[in-house]
Amino acid sequence: xxxxxxxxxxxxxxxxxxxxxxxxxxxxxxxxxxxxxxxxxxxxxxxxxxxxxxxxxxxxxxxxxxxxxxxxxxxxxxxxxxxxxxxxxxxxxxxxxxxxxxxxxxxxxxxxxxxxxxxx
Amino acid sequence: xxxxxxxxxxxxxxxxxxxxxxxxxxxxxxxxxxxxxxxxxxxxxxxxxxxxxxxxxxxxxxxxxxxxxxxxxxxxxxxxxxxxxxxxxxxxxxxxxxxxxxxxxxxxxxxxxxxxxxx
Amino acid sequence: xxxxxxxxxxxxxxxxxxxxxxxxxxxxxxxxxxxxxxxxxxxxxxxxxxxxxxxxxxxxxxxxxxxxxxxxxxxxxxxxxxxxxxxxxxxxxxxxxxxxxxxxxxxxxxxxxxxxxxxxxxxxxxxxxxxxxxxxxxxxxxxxxxxxxxxxxxxxxxxxxxxxxxxxxxxxxxxxxxxxxxxxxxxxxxxx
Numbered sequence: 001x002x003x004x005x006x007x008x009x010x011x012x013x014x015x016x017x018x019x020x021x022x023x024x025x026x027x028x029x030x031x032x033x034x035x036x037x038x039x040x041x042x043x044x045x046x047x048x049x050x051x052x053x054x055x056x057x058x059x060x061x062x063x064x065x066x067x068x069x070x071x072x073x074x075x076x077x078x079x080x081x082x083x084x085x086x087x088x089x090x091x092x093x094x095x096x097x098x099x100x101x102x103x104x105x106x107x108x109x110x111x112x113x114x115x116x117x118x119x120x
Numbered sequence: 121x122x123x124x125x126x127x128x129x130x131x132x133x134x135x136x137x138x139x140x141x142x143x144x145x146x147x148x149x150x151x152x153x154x155x156x157x158x159x160x161x162x163x164x165x166x167x168x169x170x171x172x173x174x175x176x177x178x179x180x181x182x183x184x185x186x187x188x189x190x191x192x193x194x195x196x197x198x199x200x201x202x203x204x205x206x207x208x209x210x211x212x213x214x215x216x217x218x219x220x221x222x223x224x225x226x227x228x229x230x231x232x233x234x235x236x237x238x239x
Numbered sequence: 240x241x242x243x244x245x246x247x248x249x250x251x252x253x254x255x256x257x258x259x260x261x262x263x264x265x266x267x268x269x270x271x272x273x274x275x276x277x278x279x280x281x282x283x284x285x286x287x288x289x290x291x292x293x294x295x296x297x298x299x300x301x302x303x304x305x306x307x308x309x310x311x312x313x314x315x316x317x318x319x320x321x322x323x324x325x326x327x328x329x330x331x332x333x334x335x336x337x338x339x340x341x342x343x344x345x346x347x348x349x350x351x352x353x354x355x356x357x358x359x360x361x362x363x364x365x366x367x368x369x370x371x372x373x374x375x376x377x378x379x380x381x382x383x384x385x386x387x388x389x390x391x392x393x394x395x396x397x398x399x400x401x402x403x404x405x406x407x408x409x410x411x412x413x414x415x416x417x418x419x420x421x422x423x424x425x426x427x428x429x430x431x
Contacts, residue, residue: 070329081396149372158287160361210417217421
C-alpha cells in the first residue's frame with residue numbers, strides 16, 4: 001500500500017537496525033556479572049573525583065551561536081524549494097530570494113557588530 | 121460518522137485500521153491536550169515553553185493532515201505548516217532569551233515568583 | 240456471555256476476512272501509524288510528567304521526531320525533513336542550551352509542578368478540551384480524498400515565490416526581528 005511505496009524500504013531498514021543491536025545487547029545483559037560499587041558509578045572511573053555539582057552554568061556565547069544557527073537553519077528550509085525550482089522560476093524569484101537573504105544578512109551583520117560572534 | 125451506538129465491534133475495528141483524517145485529528149487533539157495540561161501545571165519558564173512547542177506541533181499536524189486527506193488542489197496547508205514552524209522557532213528563541221534574562225536578574229526561573237512587571 | 244461470544248466470533252471473522260482479501264497493506268499502514276502515534280504521545284506525556292527537566296527536553300525531541308515521521312507517513316516528506324531539521328535539530332539544541340545556561344541546585348527535582356489541586360483542575364480542563372475536539376471530529380463527516388498533487392517541494396516553491404511572496408518576505412523580517420531581539424535581551428544580561 002501507500003507506506004510500502006517510497007519509504008517502505010527505509011522503514012524496514014529502521015526495524016532491522018533496531019533488531020540488530022537489541023539482539024546483541026540482550027545476551028550481554030543476561031550474561032554480564034554485576035558488582036556495582038560507588039566508585040564505578042561516578043562519571044569518570046579513573047582520574048580525579050569531581051568536586052561539587054556536575055551541572056555547571058555555561059557562558060552566554062553558546063546560546064548566541066545556537067540562536068544564529070536556528071535562524072539560518074530556517075533560512076535553509078526556505079532556500080531549499082527555491083533551489084529545486086531555480087530554473088523554472090527565473091529572475092523575479094532570484095531577486096526575491098536575494099531580498100530574503102539580504103534581510104537575514106542584516107541580522108548576521110548586527111550580530112557581528114555587537115560581538116556575538118567573537119569567542120571570549 | 122454515523123450513529124455511534126449502532127456500531128458493532130467489527131465496524132470499530134475496521135475504522136481503527138483504515139487510517140484517515142479523523143485519526144490524525146484525534147492524535148493532534150491528544151497532543152494539544154497534553155501540552156495544555158503541562159502548560160497549566162509546570163512552574164518553570166523553559167518547561168512551559170516546551171509545552172507550547174508541543175501544542176504548536178499539534179496544530180501543524182492538523183494543517184498537514186487536512187492538506188493530505190482533503191480534496192485540495194495545492195499545498196497551502198503544507199506551506200502554512202512551514203510558516204508556522206518558522207514562527208514557532210522565532211518564538212522559542214525569544215522565549216529562551218527572556219528566560220535567560222529573567223534568570224540573570226532575579227536568580228529564578230519560576231513563573232509564580234514573577235508577579236510584578238517593574239524591571 | 241452470549242454477547243461476548245458473538246464479539247469474539249466477529250473479531251475472528253474480521254481477521255480471517257482481512258487476511259483472505261490480502262489486505263496486509265492496510266494492516267501494515269495501521270501498525271506504522273499506531274507505532275508512530277504511541278512514540279509521539281508517550282514522549283509528550285513524559286515531557287509533561289518527568290521530574291527531571293533534562294529528561295523532559297530529550298523526550299520533547301523524541302516527540303518531535305515521532306511527529307516528523309508522521310508527516311512522512313502523510314506523503315509530506317519535505318515537512319518531515321523540516322521538522323527534523325528545525326525542531327529535532329535547532330529547537331532541541333536551543334532548549335538544552337537554555338537548561339545549561341540556567342543553573343539549578345537539584346537536577347532530579349528541577350521540573351516542579353503546581354499543587355495537587357491545580358493539577359486536578361488542569362487535568363479536568365485539558366480532558367474536557369480533548370473530549371470536545373474528539374467528539375467534534377468523530378461526528379463530522381469528512382469528504383476524504385487523497386488527490387494526486389505531484390512533487391511537494393516543487394509545488395511549495397511555486398506557491399512560496401509567486402502567490403505567497405509577501406508572507407515569505409515577512410517571515411524573513413520576523414526571523415530578523417527575533418534574532419536581533421533575542422541578541423539584545425541576552426547580551427544585555429551579559430553586560431550588566
